[in-house]
Amino acid sequence: MLGVGAYIPERIMSNAEIAETVDTSDEWIASRTGIRERRIAADHQGTSDLGLEAARRALADAGVDPAEVDAIIVATASPDYYFPSTASLIGSGLGASGAACSDVSAACTGFVYALAQAYGQVASGLAETVLVVGCEVFSRLLDWSDRSTCVLFGDGAGAVVVGSRGGARGMLGFELGSDGSGGDLLSVAAAGHRPAGQSPFVRMDGPQVYRFATTVSVESAERALAVAGLAVDDVDLFVPHQANQRIIDHAARRLGIPDAKVVSNVARYGNTSAASIPICLDEAFRAGRLGAGDIVLMTGFGGGLLWGSCVMEWTLPSTKEQG
Numbered sequence: 001m002l003g004v005g006a007y008i009p010e011r012i013m014s015n016a017e018i019a020e021t022v023d024t025s026d027e028w029i030a031s032r033t034g035i036r037e038r039r040i041a042a043d044h045q046g047t048s049d050l051g052l053e054a055a056r057r058a059l060a061d062a063g064v065d066p067a068e069v070d071a072i073i074v075a076t077a078s079p080d081y082y083f084p085s086t087a088s089l090i091g092s093g094l095g096a097s098g099a100a101c102s103d104v105s106a107a108c109t110g111f112v113y114a115l116a117q118a119y120g121q122v123a124s125g126l127a128e129t130v131l132v133v134g135c136e137v138f139s140r141l142l143d144w145s146d147r148s149t150c151v152l153f154g155d156g157a158g159a160v161v162v163g164s165r166g167g168a169r170g171m172l173g174f175e176l177g178s179d180g181s182g183g184d185l186l187s188v189a190a191a192g193h194r195p196a197g198q199s200p201f202v203r204m205d206g207p208q209v210y211r212f213a214t215t216v217s218v219e220s221a222e223r224a225l226a227v228a229g230l231a232v233d234d235v236d237l238f239v240p241h242q243a244n245q246r247i248i249d250h251a252a253r254r255l256g257i258p259d260a261k262v263v264s265n266v267a268r269y270g271n272t273s274a275a276s277i278p279i280c281l282d283e284a285f286r287a288g289r290l291g292a293g294d295i296v297l298m299t300g301f302g303g304g305l306l307w308g309s310c311v312m313e314w315t316l317p318s319t320k321e322q323g
Contacts (some may be wrong), residue, residue: 003062034245
């Protein structure tokens with residue numbers, strides 16, 4: 001990991017604001033999800049705009065010129081277009097001429113999937129420097145009259161730069177998987193196959209997805225640690241996907257990870273899908289919670305149904321050490 005950055009839209013939408021249009025309340029939302037507010041992209045901002053700003057910050061943090069980037073991998077479930085890829089738009093905005101650009105469609109697990117691809121490219125020698133971006137404008141995929149989904153999601157972007165320089169151990173283990181038989185439990189219909197009458201908004205079976213998430217988040221994390229040859233006690237920071245505070249608490253409790261080692265910002269941002277983990281990484285780093293040599297466990301889960309975990313050794317010096 002050479003650099004990290006994030007971008008959060010300015011507009012704050014509180015639970016109270018949502019309660020003005022649907023039958024809900026701040027207490028109802030917060031007690032069931034832990035969410036108090038979320039950020040909403042401005043009308044003129046697309047997913048690539050959010051991702052571009054996060055990418056610029058990550059590259060600046062890494063001290064990497066856009067011309068040095070060999071590949072850009074963007075994880076998003078809310079792209080600006082079916083094509084061109086959001087990665088291509090971000091690459092153009094950066095001036096990263098010639099970089100290989102592609103999108104990963106893996107919903108809330110997208111960042112972990114994209115990070116695994118970046119690792120594979122660097123480890124194989126196919127690339128030396130890869131920019132990984134998780135960015136979403138999920139607010140435009142929501143039916144704002146559907147209380148079961150509109151309270152959950154928000155917009156944002158996070159990015160990391162992965163490279164071969166430095167000689168540190170870096171990525172230590174991945175665990176990825178899917179169960180497509182549950183794909184209809186959390187979905188957004190698209191042009192290729194849209195059942196008659198189905199709207200192009202998020203549809204979710206909340207109880208079933210909750211049961212899936214509470215189980216797979218723990219099992220995937222345990223398998224990733226096993227791949228890395230590490231134990232839970234070796235983990236310095238646990239960065240789970242920010243879907244629901246109860247899921248985060250459940251996973252940490254089952255794994256035996258104390259609250260002090262858990263990153264959570266779901267109260268302020270809601271579920272930002274593929275952007276949630278890199279946003280958490282950036283916030284934890286800026287707050288001095290990460291330093292060189294720390295072991296980080298990341299776990300994502302969501303639509304697909306997909307899951308994925310990564311164990312890595314953080315390679316950037318703590319911001320506290322940097323002054």
